[in-house]
Amino acid sequence: MSRVAVPPSPASSSDDPWTGVDEDLPRPIAVRYSLQDKVFLQVVRVLAFTVLAITSGIGIFLGIQSVPTLQHYGLSFFTEYRWLPSQDIVGIAAVLLGTIQVAVIALLIAFPLSLLTALYITDWAPxxxxPLLVRAVDLMAAVPGIVFGLWVLIVIQPRATEVTHWISKYLGWIPFFKVRTDVDYPIWTQAPGYPSYAGSAAIAALAVAMMIFPMATSVMREVFSEAPAGEKEAALALGATRWAMVRTVVLPFGRGGVIGGTMLALGRALGETISVVMVISQAFEIKPYVLESGTATISALIASGFKEASPAQLSALLTAGFLLFVMTLVVNSMAAVVVARSRGGGVTEL
Amino acid sequence: MTAVEIAVEAPVEPAAEAVPAPATEVLRRAGHRTREDSLTLLGAVLGSVATTWVAYSQVLPFSGSVGFVVIWYVVFVAFYAGLTALTHPRRIVVDRVVAAVVMAAPALIGLALLSTVLTTVWKGMPALTHWNFFVDDMAGVRADDPFTKGGIAHALVGTVIEVCIAVAIAMPLGVATAVYISEVGGKGALLVRTVVEAMTALPSIVAGLFIYTVWIVNLGMETSGLAASLALAVMALPIMARASEVVLRVVPNGLREASYALGAGRWQTVWKVVLPTARPGLATALILGVARAVGETSPLLLTSGASTFFNADPTHNPMNSLPLFVYASVSTGSPEMEQRAYAGAAVLLAVVLSLFLLARLAARGRKNR
Incomplete structure (x- = not known):
């Protein structure tokens, strides 16, 4: 830190100009806008409040639409796991669990990769x-979800099922990794009548992880790159290795960005639709077995169930959508607060 | 003592009070790799590959490429640590292990991204090399027809029309909202900003469901390109407003004050000073918003319907679009349609990439100013 002494300005040296400040009251300024400005202000205000009406209207509409559903099903809407609108049995317990499972697994995959990639970009890369890596991450953020969905479905799934088969075979005693089938059957001939490994929450999470990785990485990288250069150089000058410098300076400085970026990514993961719809085989069941075929998420439920929905079922779907929106909103708001605090009132750009 | 690991970058600006250095003194290259370092790395790589190969494919009953790579990597890190530990203190060993781990992450993601792009283009090649793929529609084409029949012209046109309408709605409103928040201010602006920021959390599928319920079910409109545009606009509006506001906020206040000091009004300041200054940033933000709208599938799934025929009228009849075409083609399960899906995805990637390059060009304008 170099603190340069400010040379005394000529004004403050001889006679103090601040003595008269008390008598010097501010002059009242009357604002009189020209016609042009009046029109401009009114037009912009009207447009902005139109946007306010539209956006808040969506939130309010979703909220109102979910009232009849909640009245009709009551608390069982949250505890029932089956989704059988034709028999008037509708509940989102399984869907909610599936949504959270997919999002959390995606985060578990994407978080270490984003953290390490962000660190690599700021501190290891030549x-x-x-700039090339930063651009590549930005470009990856623009890759459509359907492309990653297609890739995971056709390229990754055949290999990923081998890995999940192996995990369930040797680590199946951990409840999460269990698959309720005969694990000794080879992967290419499934035990008949039992769940297989394709279309599981874990494999859908791979596609979601690809979708949320760029967002998490760019938030973390931005915060890491703001780590004070003076302290980094000081650490190196004291003989720290690069890792020691990162551990003692960059990571503590960027903790807020790491948490905030992760939560923003979680918000995105909860709402990710098309790549999940392509990969999962939909099943409404409460289970911890994330490697087993069959799961359901709110977004996939909406995408697959809207077409045949009667007005009452549509209301149930809207309720699920509203719940998804509220979850995303809470997660995003918390993330925004954390990121803003870590940057000292800075802005979040994503 | 190894100064090797201390990779201080050469100081960017020479210190102002520098004593003139003797001409003979040459700046030592920090972060230089000695021959020993290189050979340690090489040895660890070769040793780990050999060990893993012997153990994995000859001794132990394993198979599969994923397992090989994972075990090789673990063995490599162990060997690298062991070799380094022969000559270096513990903290250097830790540093090198961490470096190996840190570099693996971007390598893995880079491979995944490369694999995504290459498979998409490669598997789409059979369809992409027929010119009719770009000028025909899929009307009357059966799933197992050869690639000389059928194409994605209807989806391309649909995507262009839907995204254009969505942007025509979302962009003016978004920029006006950003101007209101950042240039007019006040309590109303705070409210607008809070709500707009909250609505950026709206999942795209919920935006689609909203338009589906209101426009198609309640108002009785048909599934059409316009409905899809509305869904995209609803999704993009908060995002564009927010991105524009961030851009407007970084316009230096000195410029506004200078404009007012010259006697300009509010409108003149915004129109002649703030917006021109922010133009490259706004352009970048908006193009990136468009790129996102182009690739969005889920709102379209609910609103536009999927046609196989050419339809340039957004107000009537279903309209297809590129993401939807890809999704529908994969769902059919036929190998030919799968390849068409890959070809469609490759075109979609190309569109997004060119929009991205356009955004880069727009951003470069800022630096030249």
Missing amino acids: GWAR
Whole structure:
């Protein structure tokens, strides 16, 4: 830290100009806008409040639409796991659990990768490669979800099922990794009548992880790159290795960004639709077995169930959508607060 | 003592009070790799590959490429640590292990991304190499027809029309909202900002469900390109407003004050000073918003219907679009349609990539100013 002494300005040296400040009251300023400005202000205000009406209207509409459903099903809407609108049995317990499972697994995959990639970009990559890597991450954020969904479905799933088969075979005693089938059957001939490994929450989470990775990485990288250069150089000058410097300076400084970026990514993961719809085989069941075929998420439920929905079922779907929106909103707001605090009142751009 | 690991970058600006250095003194390259370092790395790589190969495919009953790579990587890190530990203190060993782990993450993601792009283009090649893929529609084409029949012209046109209408709705409203928040201010602006920021959390599928319920079920409109545009606009509006507001906020206040000091009014300041200054940033934000809208599938799934025929009228009849075409083609399960889906995805990727490059060009304008 170099603190340069400010040379005394000529004004403050001889006679103090601040003595007269008390008598010098501010002059009242009358604001009189020209016609042009009046029109401009009114037009912009009307447009902005139109947007306010539209956006808040959506939230209110979803909220109102979910009232009849909640009245009709009551608390059982949250505890019932089956989704059988034709028999008037509708509940989102299984869907909610599936949504959270997919999002959390995606986060477990994406979080270490984002953290390490962000650190690599700010602290390990050679100077010339940094802007290229930043651009590549931004570009990855623009890759449509359907492309990742297609890739996971056709390229990754055949390999991923081998891995999940292996995990369930040797680590199946951990409830999460269990698959209720005969694990000794080879992967290419499934035990008949039992769940298989394809279309599980874990494999859908791979696609979601690809979708949320760029967002988490760019938030973390931005915060890491703001770590004070003076302290980093001081650590190196004291003989710290690069890792020691990162551990003592960059990571403590960027903790808020790491948490905030992760939560923003979680918010995105909860609402991710198309890549999940492509991969999962839908099943309404409460189970911890994330490697087993069959799961359901709110977004996939909406995407697959809207077409045949009667007005009452549509209301149930809207309630599920409203719940999804509220979850995302809470997670995003918390993330925004954390990121803003870590940047000292800065802005979140995503 | 190894100074090797201390990779201080050369100081960017020479210190102002620097004593003139003797001409003979050459700046030592920090972060330089000695021959020993390189050979340690090489040895660890070769040793780990050999060990893993012997153990994995000859001794132990394992198979599969994923397992090989994972075990090789673990063995490599162990070997690298062991070799380094022969000559270096513990903290250097830790540093190198961490470096190996840190570099694996971007390598893995890079491979995944490369694999995504290459498979998409590669598997789409058979369909992409027929020119009719770009000028025909799928009307009357059966799933197992050869690639000389059928194409995605209807989906391309649909995507362009839907995204154009959505942007025509969302962009003016978004920029006006951003101007209101950042240039007019006040309590109303705070309210608008809070609500708009909250609505950026709206999942795209819920935006689609909203338009489906209101426009198609309650108002009785047909599934059409316009409904899809509305869904995209609802989704993009908060995002564009927020991105524009961030751009407007970084316009230096000095410019506004200078404009007012010259006697300009509010409108003149916004129109002649703030917006021109923010133009490159706004352009970038908006193009990135468009890129996101182009790739969005879920709102379209609910609102536009999927046609196989050419339809340039957004107000009547279902309209297809690129993401929807890809989704519908994969769902059929036929191998030919799967390849068409890949080809459609490759075109979609190309569209997004060119929009991204456009955004880069727009952003470059800022630096030249």
